Amino acid sequence: MLPYLLLAPALFVVGAFFLVPLAFSVGGAFEGPQGPTLANLANAASLYRMDLLFTLLIVVASTALTGLGAVAIGGYLTLGRSKLALRLLGAMYRWPLFIPFIVAAQAMRGFIGQNGLMNNTLVWIGLMPQEWAQSFLDWRGIVITFVWKQLPFATLLVAGAMAALDRSGIEAAQNLGANRLRILIGIVIPQVARNIMVALVLSFVTMMSVLSVPMMISGQSPTMLTVAMAWRINSFGDYGTANALGLVSCVMTGLVAWVWLRQAAAERAR
């Protein structure tokens, strides 16, 4: 009995301030002035179909790029031979790890704008004529900010798993003359595939619920679902449609999380 008493306060906090409002959110999606209805979902689908696709496109692209970057950096940290390059890379990639999304958004806003520091630097070193300078403050900017922010986290998980691998397989392949790209693809990645999945699922879910980045990087329509939800609330007090949109994004992440949980369960069964 005692362990459950010790757990009770913590369970209460999560229950009252997360589970109950989550239930309200799901219920609210089907709530109309005259009882249960599907009108909210229909409204959300007709008004925000483009935003839904836009959100999916951005989050999938960011997740994919994050995964590629994490595997590339993790792979070099595992198989690289130059001590200096390893140290430099290891010291650099972690910097954005705990930087909040809103700070990342503010930093990027000035960096990738038409006359931002990035274009200015490229023009200044002569890599690019001034006329090519264009603003990335649209969906591309959101993707860049997401990748910048999530890459350290994903890399930490992936590189950690790679470092824990048994080196004998890698060394055997090296002795047989396999080059490092083949070792990465054929030996390292298959063994850490599950860790890569975990990193990607967590990144996907995180990016789905960020409000500050799409709001600050790109205000134009179409925009991400989080901005659409905030807009329904702040401008119309329309909880029905906002909750319907919330339900859609919960289902999207729920599907992704379900795939992960099933994998974790399969692993435990082994």
Add this chain to the structure above:
Amino acid sequence: MSRSVMWWLPRGLLLGLFAFFIFGPLVNLVLWSVAESWFWPNRLPSQYGFRFWERVFRPEGQAMESLWLSIWIASLTTLLCLAVSVPAAWALAKANLRWRAAILMLFLLPQAFPNLPVYINIARIFFTFDLNGTVIGVVLVHAAHGLVYSIWIATAAFAAVDDDLELAARNIGASALTAFRTVTLPLAAPGIAASAVFVFLESLDEFTASYFVGAPEVRTLPLLLFSAAAGGNMQVAAITALILLVPSVLFMLIVERFLRAEVLAKVGK
């Protein structure tokens, strides 16, 4: 010689590009914070100075008020999380619970779902309890989301403490509470401290919940950053962003010293 250039050049270029990608946005923040005027077509600020820093750090300025409020909220959130997490984590680590895995998963849920729909409904519920726009309201929401760190890391920290040590203390006559207080808790303390820093930072940096539950009465630093950015005040936004950035980067640099490998290996297990 030419071989070594051929060997270094691509690596150096790639590393340089990566450094540009990682640090470019941060340099941009620093430049904006000391730019007294920066207009196109100037590639760099045409006038530097600390005028905006002075404005932000004036004792009666809004930024200082927001900074203290943010620190206050983050401290209360950390205290609340630790108060409920230490007993819960001990139970999860040491007692043989049937629903252990499910309970651990439950605390992860707030991080595993899109938060925004939850926040708007909390704001709606809090409205009826007069908790909207109050510090307590913001603390409660931050705590629900910080719990995953404090519970998971503290559970791992307790699990990493050898059961025999506590048993030895019990054998020489210590009560269960004394054994916990003098043996288990001190040994788990570094991990618990690390979890406290996680919760503190999470609360300090939190934007979306504060935006729905706290604003406009409770104006934390991230909310101030957002309104400065929306109002086009790049300098104040950059300075506020830098204030938020410093603790996050410091924590990134020292986190490994806090979290020992044997604790890390047990997180979520």
